[in-house]
Amino acid sequence: MNRFYLLLVAVALIGGGVLWFGSRRQPAPPATAPIPIAAADGFHGFTLGSDSAKVEVTEYSDFECPFCASFATVQMPVIRQQLITTGKVRWRYRDFPLPVHQYSRYAALAAQCAGEQGKFWEMHDQLFSNHQWAQTGKNPASLFRDFARTIGLDIDKYDACVDGQRYAGRIQASVQEGEALGVRGTPSFFVGGQLFQGRATSDDFKALFDSLSKTRK
């Protein structure tokens, strides 16, 4: 019997030690190094919807921004269903990671790397639908890899892309273009090239698009 209790103590010590040691191994921190100045690769954001849509909306957004998450999860599904899939509107997503957010640039990088494999919008949805990561303050690198696996990315390619900051220049270019257009916060919208000043709700967008569509007929 005494051997049994010794075994219990050994399991507790070894198991506790393994878990403690394992928890101390952290992944490489998200990119905080200076970002290279705009790489002009001619990229102007991922789009949703028909190229023949009469109206285009450009959204400047930040994956860590709670208002952007709220818009993406509450308003955007309605906009997709009523305006984008019906061919009325084409939607363009531009990155505008705010400097106050610790991981938003890293999230933008993860989304760009998903986009490289044709799954930008799937990663976009993961980042906004599971937005708890933005409130915990924890390094989200491992969670983003989970998202990448969930949406079926080739994880080796994803890792290489993120670790190499392959699209950091593209993200910075998007920020610079947004600043030049007058973007000051997120989410900001441009409808037909004009800054949208209304409320970011699907109803307001629908009313605006309806009026624009009529005037353009």
Next chain:
Amino acid sequence: MIRRQAIVVLALVGLLVATYLWLYKIGVLGELQCGTGSCEYVQTSPYADVLGIPVAFLGVLGYLALFVLGLVGLQPRFVADRRVALSLAALATLGFAFTLYLTAIELFVLHAICRWCVGSAVIMTAIWGLALMGLARTPSAAAPPR
């Protein structure tokens, strides 16, 4: 006796696993070591809490109860006590049912697997099997006289 010892050891391992996941959940650990699984995806999903209580903490309580009950059941005067065998079987059945629910959520709702959760599910299933065998082999007449 051997079965109860095995239950105690398994409950201790399960307690360590659940504690690890709970410490992550409350922010003490910054990252889960998960290999190729989707631990953080599962652990940060809405299903990682039940009525506001982290599932991992429920696991800590469950394994702790099994561990303590198993240790009590190893004491000579309780070895043949059917009440202990019955309590272990009931608690293990509750844990096993909860494990089935969580595994179904992973497979059919989240479409993601957390390796630590799978480990816990295996441990709970083994405890459940051992507890049921223990109950079947503990005759009701063996209860100690008052």
